[in-house]
Amino acid sequence: MTFRHKHILGTRRFSEQDITLILDTAESFKEINAREIKKVPTLRGKTVVNLFFEASTRTRTSFEIAEKRLSADAVNISASSSSVVKGETLEDTAKNIEAMHPDIIVIRHAASGAADYLASRLNCSVINAGDGAHEHPSQALLDLFTIRQHKKRLKGLTVTIVGDIAHSRVARSNLFALTTMGAQVRVAGPGTMIPPGIEKLGAEVFTRMEDALRGADVVMMLRIQLERQGRHLLPSLREYARFHGLNREKLALAQKDALVMHPGPMNRGVEIASEVADGPQNVILEQVENGVSVRMALLYLVSGLAPENT
């Protein structure tokens, strides 16, 4: 079995074999993360630059911990403290960083396609840590990993994603990865947040959340991005919580053992009620825990390519 991707740009390009290899590799890293000494020398001497043009705590910390546990040298650059604020273009910033010979650049950017753009212009590996409303592959893969751990399979499961589907890179990456693995994906949310044509990507669209939840094996709630477009697409948060928020009554429509997931950070009382977020079916912190293992797997797999294969 070989992994032929130099970059991790999105889940859309991954085959079933690719995803299975990533998840299996992550299993092995999970064992390392449970050890007393949580560090292996695999990426010793490799430099990884975390280039974050958007605020992020969870993803950046998760990548940084993953890099350090693989013994790579991690360098963090955030937009607010960099030359970006001085007006440098993305390409110039990246080219300057590349001149210092990093092996991998992990990038988060507000523009869809930013990671692909860099990958086509740089020689090092690029890992997409979220680009605009396009993809967030590591998040989707850690979601699949968490689902597989609990359900022992992905094929044939029904996964309901609720929220701002139109602006969610998490939803898009999950949709691609889950359908590739043979799961059924349902999406639901206010009409303003369902992108036209999403059914062409394999999703089943529901306007009423209750219908989408019926019989679901997994319920994935998305964050309403209050700091971005969220406000303008909604009449009020109270109304959103009532029609599209997850509470105990609505969750009861799903399978008894349905998993409740959220990519974080949560708006408690808006898209998810605390009784559910802290309830017995939630695997939200497990998602965060598994994120480190999955990101270690991605860093390991892109580093393992022999030069002649790239």
Place this chain on the structure above:
Amino acid sequence: MTSSETILLDKAAIRRALTRISHEILEKNKGTENLVLLGIPTGGDHLAAELAAIIAQIEGEEIPYGVLDITLYRDDLAHKTIRPLRKTDLPFSPDGKRVVLVDEVLFTGRTIRAAMDALMDLGRPCNIQLAVLIDRGHRELPIRPDYVGRNVPTSHEEEVHVDFDRDLKACAVRLVKP
């Protein structure tokens, strides 16, 4: 180009070699106290299980054995295509244990170097010993086995394969000439 193949050991010969190694392990360690076996995949893990079963027959006492994946400690990550990781499974802490590493074929010694590093990250064994079914020479590091099933002179280009049957018992050792 055709390749030719010689059977070096058949199932009975492997069994005799493993039985002798088991006796040697018990003799050198004066019994089973603090003794554990750690197999290196792929192959060494099955051999460790076989050795543990033979030792249990001889001494009437079960000894713990585990699996140590060394992929992440290899020094050739950049030169080879990725191979799927195996899970390290230690049902014990190596602290204070006499650890016998078990591998199928000893060649350059780099795998064993990686295994020692991996083991040290997991704890502090009292000592580390090495048991191999085949020693084929060509060491690149100052590493020597404590227990050897069979020494086989080989050329660098030849390959030595250990086959396992459906019950994961070693059933043949083959020398393949390119």
